[in-house]
Amino acid sequence: MPNIFSSRWVALAVSTAMLLMLVAACGGTKTIEVPGETKTIEVPGETVVVTKEVIKEVLVPGETVVVTKEVIKEVPGETVVVENEVVKVVAGPERIVTKEVAAGYIIDPTNGKVYTAPAYGGTLYYALDRVPPNADQSVGGDGAGYAVSGVVEKLGLANWGIDRSVNALNNEYLAESHLTGNLAERWSNPDPLTYIFHIRQDVNWHNKAPMNGRALTAEDVVFNFHRYTGTGSGFTEPSAKSSQLLQLKYESIEAVGNSMVIKLTEPRFDALPLFLDDASAYINAPEVIKEHGNVVDWRNLVGTGPFQLVDWIEGDSLTWERNVDYWKNDEKYPENQLPYIDRLKALLIMDSATYTAALRAGKIDYMGHNASTMLKTVDEALSLMKTNPEINSYPYTFRANNAYVFNTTQAPFDQVNVRKAMQMALDLDTINNTYWSGFADTTPQTVIGTVQKGYGVPFEDWSEDVKAGYTYNPAGAEALLDTAGYPRGSDGIRFTTTVDLNAADAQALEYAVITNGYFAEIGVDVKIESWDGAVHRDRARGQLYGGMTPFISSVPYPPLVPLAWQYTGDLQNRGGWSDATYDALVDEARKATSVAELQSATTQAAMMVAENHWYIASPIAPWYNFSQPWVQGFDGDFFFGGWQKNSLFARLWIDQNLKESMSGR
Amino acid sequence: MRAYAIRRLLLIIPTLFILATMVFFSVRFIPGDAIDAMESRYETYTGLDREALEKQLGLDVPIFVQYGRWWRDLILHGTLGKSLFGQWTVEEKILARLPVTIELGLLAIIISLVIALPVGVYSAIRQDTPADYVGRSLAVVGMAMPNFWLALMVIIYPAIWWGWSPPTQVIPFFEDPLGNLGVFIIPSLILGTAMSADTMRMTRTMMLEVLRQDYIRTARSKGLKEWVVITRHALKNSLIPVVTMVGMRLPILIGGSVIIENIFALPGLGRLYMLALQGRDYPVVSGINLFFAIWVVGFNLIVDLIYPILDPRVRYR
Numbered sequence: 001m002p003n004i005f006s007s008r009w010v011a012l013a014v015s016t017a018m019l020l021m022l023v024a025a026c027g028g029t030k031t032i033e034v035p036g037e038t039k040t041i042e043v044p045g046e047t048v049v050v051t052k053e054v055i056k057e058v059l060v061p062g063e064t065v066v067v068t069k070e071v072i073k074e075v076p077g078e079t080v081v082v083e084n085e086v087v088k089v090v091a092g093p094e095r096i097v098t099k100e101v102a103a104g105y106i107i108d109p110t111n112g113k114v115y116t117a118p119a120y121g122g123t124l125y126y127a128l129d130r131v132p133p134n135a136d137q138s139v140g141g142d143g144a145g146y147a148v149s150g151v152v153e154k155l156g157l158a159n160w161g162i163d164r165s166v167n168a169l170n171n172e173y174l175a176e177s178h179l180t181g182n183l184a185e186r187w188s189n190p191d192p193l194t195y196i197f198h199i200r201q202d203v204n205w206h207n208k209a210p211m212n213g214r215a216l217t218a219e220d221v222v223f224n225f226h227r228y229t230g231t232g233s234g235f236t237e238p239s240a241k242s243s244q245l246l247q248l249k250y251e252s253i254e255a256v257g258n259s260m261v262i263k264l265t266e267p268r269f270d271a272l273p274l275f276l277d278d279a280s281a282y283i284n285a286p287e288v289i290k291e292h293g294n295v296v297d298w299r300n301l302v303g304t305g306p307f308q309l310v311d312w313i314e315g316d317s318l319t320w321e322r323n324v325d326y327w328k329n330d331e332k333y334p335e336n337q338l339p340y341i342d343r344l345k346a347l348l349i350m351d352s353a354t355y356t357a358a359l360r361a362g363k364i365d366y367m368g369h370n371a372s373t374m375l376k377t378v379d380e381a382l383s384l385m386k387t388n389p390e391i392n393s394y395p396y397t398f399r400a401n402n403a404y405v406f407n408t409t410q411a412p413f414d415q416v417n418v419r420k421a422m423q424m425a426l427d428l429d430t431i432n433n434t435y436w437s438g439f440a441d442t443t444p445q446t447v448i449g450t451v452q453k454g455y456g457v458p459f460e461d462w463s464e465d466v467k468a469g470y471t472y473n474p475a476g477a478e479a480l481l482d483t484a485g486y487p488r489g490s491d492g493i494r495f496t497t498t499v500d501l502n503a504a505d506a507q508a509l510e511y512a513v514i515t516n517g518y519f520a521e522i523g524v525d526v527k528i529e530s531w532d533g534a535v536h537r538d539r540a541r542g543q544l545y546g547g548m549t550p551f552i553s554s555v556p557y558p559p560l561v562p563l564a565w566q567y568t569g570d571l572q573n574r575g576g577w578s579d580a581t582y583d584a585l586v587d588e589a590r591k592a593t594s595v596a597e598l599q600s601a602t603t604q605a606a607m608m609v610a611e612n613h614w615y616i617a618s619p620i621a622p623w624y625n626f627s628q629p630w631v632q633g634f635d636g637d638f639f640f641g642g643w644q645k646n647s648l649f650a651r652l653w654i655d656q657n658l659k660e661s662m663s664g665r
Numbered sequence: 666m667r668a669y670a671i672r673r674l675l676l677i678i679p680t681l682f683i684l685a686t687m688v689f690f691s692v693r694f695i696p697g698d699a700i701d702a703m704e705s706r707y708e709t710y711t712g713l714d715r716e717a718l719e720k721q722l723g724l725d726v727p728i729f730v731q732y733g734r735w736w737r738d739l740i741l742h743g744t745l746g747k748s749l750f751g752q753w754t755v756e757e758k759i760l761a762r763l764p765v766t767i768e769l770g771l772l773a774i775i776i777s778l779v780i781a782l783p784v785g786v787y788s789a790i791r792q793d794t795p796a797d798y799v800g801r802s803l804a805v806v807g808m809a810m811p812n813f814w815l816a817l818m819v820i821i822y823p824a825i826w827w828g829w830s831p832p833t834q835v836i837p838f839f840e841d842p843l844g845n846l847g848v849f850i851i852p853s854l855i856l857g858t859a860m861s862a863d864t865m866r867m868t869r870t871m872m873l874e875v876l877r878q879d880y881i882r883t884a885r886s887k888g889l890k891e892w893v894v895i896t897r898h899a900l901k902n903s904l905i906p907v908v909t910m911v912g913m914r915l916p917i918l919i920g921g922s923v924i925i926e927n928i929f930a931l932p933g934l935g936r937l938y939m940l941a942l943q944g945r946d947y948p949v950v951s952g953i954n955l956f957f958a959i960w961v962v963g964f965n966l967i968v969d970l971i972y973p974i975l976d977p978r979v980r981y982r
Contacts (some may be wrong), residue, residue, distance in 0.1 A: 127833075130706055131940065133750045139721055140750070143707030237717070297752035314753055314761045315932030315940075316835060347833050349930040350940075353817055357824035358833050387825045502705065504943075533705035534697030534945050541701065571715075 108635070109332055111164040115632040118336050122654035123343040124631070126366040127355035127373050131315065131348055135298040137280045138227065138239030142643050145279065146371075147318060148295075150344070150646025151206075152284055152303035155184035155197055155221070156276030158640045160651055161331035169637035170396040170625075173451045173556035176273050179641065180331075183216065183283055183304065184276065192267035192593055193251070195275060197221070197260045203304050203327045210287040211302045213325070218255040223286040225253045225260065225275075233286075243280040244561075247590070269592045270560060279642035306339040306650035320344040320646065330651060332633075339650035340633075346371065356380070359626060360388050362663035365654070368394070368625030369638050370645040376401070376507050378437045381624040390629055390662070394636025395622040397441055398556065399449065402511045402618035404499060405551035409543050409576035412495050417484040419613035420469045421477035425522045428472065431514055432619045440619035444470040445554035446606035447562045447615070454595070455559040455602045457610075466611055477522045486523075494523035497547030500539055503530040508550055511618070543576040551575075551615045559602045560589060566609055575614055582608050630659035669981035670970065677962050681955065688954040689735060692947055693728055699749045699945040700724075706944065722749050724947075735951065745955065746948035748941075755952035758937060765835055766933035769856065769926070770918035772849050774911055776857025777864050782907075784861075785868025790895060792873060800865065807862030813924040815855050820928060833930045852929045856922060860914065867910055871903035878902075905975050912968035 101107055106117045132147035133140030158169060159180040167178045181187070184197040199218045205211035226232035227239050231250050238246050248271055251263040262275065275281065284295050285302040295301050298312045306328070307320035322342050330336040347364065349355040355373050358364045368374045375381045385393050406413035406422075413419055428442040448456035459467065468476075481487075486494040499516075501508050509528070516526045526547065531539060539545045551574065555562050563586050564570045568578040582605060589601035609615075627634050633652045640647040659665060697705075700718050719725040723734070738744050745755035753761075788800035824830045831851050836844040875881065876899055884894045923935035934953060941949035972979045 131750065133703060133707070134752060139718075141703050141707055141718075143703065238714075239717075299752075313932070314751070314758055315937060347930065348932070349833055350936075351820075351928050351930070353820050354830075354833070354928055354930055357820045357830035360824035361828050361830035363830060363833055532697070533943060534699075534702035535695070536697070537701035537705040538697035541704075 106333070108633070110161060111635055113635055116655045116658070118330070118333055118340055118633065118653045119656065120340050120653070121342050122656055122659075123345055124341045124366065124649055124652065124654060125345045125347060125364045126371045126649075127349040127358060127364050128318070128346040128371045129348075129350050129352070129355065129373050132318070134296040135301045135309070135312075136284070136295040137282060137643070139294050139296050142279050145643025145645060146346070147298060147309065147312070148282060148301060148303070149305075149644050150307040150320060150650060151301055151305045151309050152282040153183050153305045154277055154281050154283065154641070154644065155182060155187075156180060156273075156641065157182045157644050157647060158277075159331065160640070160647075164635070164637065168396075169639045170394065171398045171451065171556045172639050173449070174273075174277070174558075174639065174641060176270075179273060179276050181276075182328075183221065187272070187276075189272065193264045195262045195264075195272065196256075197262075197275065199258050199260060200327070201258060204325060205285060205304055206302050206308050206323055207325065208302050208308065210291065211285050216283075216304055218258050218260050220286050221260045221283055222253055222255045223289075224281075224283045225262070227284075227289065228280055229253065239280075243278055244274050245278050245281060248274070266591070267593050268590065269594070269598050270558060273558065277641040277644070281642075305647075307344055307646060316348055318346045318348075326650075332651075340653035341649065344646065344649050349373075352380070356384060359391065359628075360384070362628060362659075362665065365628045365631050366626070366634075366649075368627070369396075369398075369623065370648055375624040375626070376621070377510075378435075378439050378622065381622075382437070384624075384626065392627045392629060392631075392634075394625040394627075395439065396625065396636060397620045397622055399552050400445070400554040400618045400620045401550075401552055402508065402621070403551040403553040403615045404515075404548040404618075405575045405615040406548055406613075407543050407545055407576060408614065412484070412486060412497070413547060415484050416612055417480040418486065419616075421480040421484070421522065422519065422524065423470055423613055423616050424473045424477040424480070425518045425524070426472065426515060426616065427518060428617075428619050431511075435511070435514060436619060436621050440621040442619045444610075444617045445620070446603075447553045447555070447565070447609045448559045448602060448606045449554040449556045451556045452559055454599045455606070456554070457603050457607055462607070462610065466607070469613060470610075470617060474518075474522055481522065481524075488523045492523055493525045496525040496527065498527045498529050498545065499547060500536060500545040500549040501528060501530045502533050502536040502550070504533055505550075540574045541571075543574070548616070549574060553615055553617060554620055559598070559606075560586070563589065563602060563605050566605075566614060577614055579608075579612075628659070628663075630655040630662065666970075666973070666981050670966070673966050673969070677959075677966075680962060681958050684958045685951065685955050686732075689732055689947075689951050690728070692942070692945075692950045693731075695945070697945065698724065699947070702944045731947075735948070745952035748949050749946045750944055755948050758949060759934065759952060759956055762932055762934045762937045764838075765931050766918075766922065766926075766935060768838070768845075768849055769853055769922055769931060769933060770915055772853035773856035773860060773918065773922075774915060776853055777860035778911070780858065780861035781864035782868055785865040786872055786895065786900060788865070788869045789872035789876060800869070804862040804865045807858055807865075810859070812855050812859040813928065815858075816852070816925055816928045819851060819855065831929055835932060848931075852922075852925045852931060856918070856925055864907060864910065867907055868903065871906055872899060875899045875903040901975070905972070908971065908975060909968055912964055912971070915964060 101114060104117050105114050107114055128146060130143065130146070132145075133143045135144055135147050137144040137148065156179045158167075158174055159178055160169075161180075162169070162178055167173065167175070181200075183200055183203060185200045187195065187197045189195055199216065199221055201215070203216040204213050205216060207213035223233045225245075226235050228243055228245050229248075229250055230236055230238040231253055248268050249265040251265045253260065253262050255261075264271065283304070288295055288300045288302055292300055298309055301309050304327070306323055306326045308323055309318065310321045311317070311319040320343065322339055326338055328338050330338055347355075347358070349358065352373070352375070355364065355367060356375070359367045375384065381393065381395070384391065406419050408414055408419075432438055432440040432442050443459050444462075445459065446457050450456040450458045459470075462470075481494050488494055499512050501512055509530070512526075512528050516528070519526045529546070536549075540549045553562070565572045566575070566577045566579075566582060567573060567586050568583050585601050585605040585608065589598055589605060592598035592601060625636050625638060631652055632655050634648075638645075638648050699722060700715050703718075716725075723731065735746060738746055745759075747754050748758055751758075784800045784803070788797045791797050820830060832844075832848045835848055838845040881894060881899055884898045885891075889898075922933060923939050925931070926933040926936040927939065934956075937949065938953050940946075941953065969981075973981065
């Protein structure tokens with residue numbers, strides 16, 4: 001006799017479970033956090049939590065006024081005022097700020113935020129979405145920075161103590177004055193061809209063979225610069241990296257006492273930041289390179305930085321441990337030796353759903369720019385903020401990631417009017433309001449972002465004629481295409497072209513689907529061609545793509561970097577541009593000997609790119625960093641210079657009590 | 666039997682040679698090379714020094730020279746070469762990842778058998794009853810539901826509802842057996858559940874066929890208890906095609922678990938292969954393919970050699 005009832009129960013249970021999953025997937029509403037607004041956070045447990053920030057301001061023009069700022073923290077059942085900030089505004093520019101915080105808390109001098117007092121210990125976890133190629137940037141390129149930053153150091157790095165209203169350090173913009181000495185204590189530039197870097201005398205290599213904690217010397221630094229540039233110490237060829245350092249013409253690099261003296265044969269106005277912070281300019285242990293030829297093997301990596309790389313499990317994780325003898329103290333809290341955490345661990349997680357889940361579950365502490373795990377779509381970010389309001393979110397605008405560059409070596413994009421029409425076909429405001437929920441910046445910028453003040457030209461300074469080319473005007477676009485010799489055919493199509501995409505970039509695909517709709521409106525049929533990363537790169541490099549390929553614009557990088565992307569024959573010249581006038585302007589910028597000369601040449605070159613529509617501008621969409629509430633000292637600021645990513649984690653600390661109460665770990 | 670085994674082993678050599686050669690050349694003919702992949706993956710804004718890097722990575726010589734070097738290193742030095750990324754040799758990478766893939770695969774197969782065999786047998790002996798319908802329906806659901814979708818649901822929703830996500834780091838078995846099981850159980854369940862569907866259907870079909878055989882009727886008429894008939898006489902004979910199917914599946918699992926390994930951040934061979942292919946890490950791609958080939962051919966041989974044990978009618982000469 002079959003057990004009929006049992007079978008029915010099984011069927012019923014399965015059906016019920018599926019129904020419940022369906023209902024649960026649809027249900028649940030919580031408040032949506034809007035970035036930038038004061039937010040209320042409810043965190044389970046007993047730990048003091050910031051719940052709201054009240055700012056009271058009394059402004060009396062021309063008189064001394066008092067501004068009181070209270071940051072109120074609540075323990076369930078009681079309210080504790082932990083900060084009383086009295087701001088005395090004296091008539092005139094001077095502003096005296098006096099602040100008090102309760103015991104156990106600290107005010108960040110760079111932004112006025114309150115954190116629990118710095119504490120040592122603990123492990124900070126983050127997800128890394130790509131495997132570093134190896135441990136030597138000279139061999140593996142920039143990506144090696146994921147593994148080696150924080151272990152080896154450069155002559156300079158971004159000033160972590162900088163007032164965040166001057167530079168929020170939340171994109172990759174870094175003016176020369178925002179850099180500070182690291183292994184170089186100070187420097188001088190007695191003439192346009194000579195740079196003298198005084199190397200710090202209190203820096204020791206890690207206590208690991210073959211360096212065994214010996215002092216860093218100027219010879220060590222010179223050895224590395226010889227290696228990068230192929231100008232001495234037995235190096236006759238530059239190391240395998242197209243470093244910007246190689247764009248300089250060297251007469252000599254030598255150690256003189258405690259200093260490194262670099263002599264150039266041609267002046268270069270932006271040489272100093274390159275010496276201090278070029279992406280490849282890490283100072284590696286000479287003994288290691290002499291013995292092994294390179295530092296490809298992480299086990300040979302010895303540095304002077306706050307961390308030592310102690311484990312790299314192939315395909316799984318990288319682990320760094322605190323260098324207990326690190327020479328540097330916190331730029332914000334000079335009484336504290338860095339780093340705060342005992343251990344830093346990067347888990348290699350490639351799938352965004354997986355690392356987002358790990359963040360939600362408290363298994364990682366940071367997700368963002370320095371690990372290539374920032375969320376790039378507003379929907380994803382809002383979803384995370386909605387389901388996990390306790391997690392801190394930090395939106396930032398970085399660059400226009402959805403621009404398209406035209407293949408100008410062939411028709412139809414060899415005509416400026418066709419390129420201009422493609423730009424005018426796009427209603428960037430509507431795209432922003434629908435796709436990015438209004439969070440993106442749609443104001444067109446030059447290829448040099450306007451954050452580079454004096455180099456990137458703000459839209460309001462563009463001529464009316466150029467502005468018109470960046471204004472949504474489908475009728476005008478159609479007229480341009482008519483005059484360019486591309487009338488609508490009987491099927492309504494003027495011409496068919498393609499946009500190449502990297503198949504791994506889902507966001508780019510979404511954007512392409514949207515823009516293709518706009519292009520169709522003016523009779524341009526754009527087909528999407530998806531390729532894997534390497535093929536996509538190969539096609540872009542050789543101008544093998546049909547019509548358009550993604551491009552980044554409005555970048556915060558040093559001005560000469562994006563200008564090179566349009567320079568004849570440059571490795572990154574994806575559009576195949578070749579324009580003698582433009583090249584001459586870039587050459588002029590490279591040879592500039594003053595700020596005025598550099599600004600003049602770069603702004604002209606940047607405007608030339610805009611006027612010629614060598615690419616289609618796109619909105620600058622926000623990206624998002626996230627951190628757990630127990631990660632202290634972090635306010636969405638992450639940039640330390642070229643690939644100095646792990647330097648951030650040396651300056652953060654963990655509120656262990658809060659972590660235990662919230663995550664149980 | 667021995668002569669058969671030797672013959673099969675000798676046949677493996679040309680098979681592997683042809684396959685290794687095909688893979689070596691085909692992967693190098695894909696547009697985009699390792700340097701393009703590096704630029705694409707790490708977003709270097711100044712570009713890489715192609716010429717110097719090609720020299721550094723040994724890609725500056727003609728492809729036939731690379732091919733010759735590959736065989737030379739394999740035959741004379743017993744190495745599959747060095748990965749273009751990182752400091753590891755190909756065999757180091759494979760050996761580091763192999764335990765993860767094998768454990769995942771074995772657990773998935775065990776789970777699939779634990780689900781499929783009882784349900785398949787029960788479904789067969791209770792043919793056309795509600796229990797049979799439920800079993801078959803579940804099998805259809807299992808086959809229809811993509812395992813990557815199920816994996817994503819398991820990753821996303823528990824994290825939202827309960828702040829829980831599967832472990833993201835492999836714990837060695839001998840260090841912490843329970844912790845290790847905690848890492849593998851969910852991905853194995855997902856893989857195993859999907860696999861159990863067709864195994865269950867195969868078991869059911871074969872059982873139904875065997876149960877209609879004369880010798881089963883004879884066994885019953887001898888007065889044997891039903892469970893003895895089922896387990897001793899019917900099940901053993903119905904399992905031959907099931908064993909074949911499972912045997913073929915283990916090697917396929919290595920490649921087939923790519924997505925599961927990626928979603929659950931398991932450093933297995935599938936994920937290594939995917940990354941190597943994306944990164945145009947030619948030595949690793951060639952090495953893994955050779956390894957896969959040996960694995961598949963080896964398993965086929967083992968399955969063939971097991972047949973005579975399961976079915977005395979099978980004899981090799």
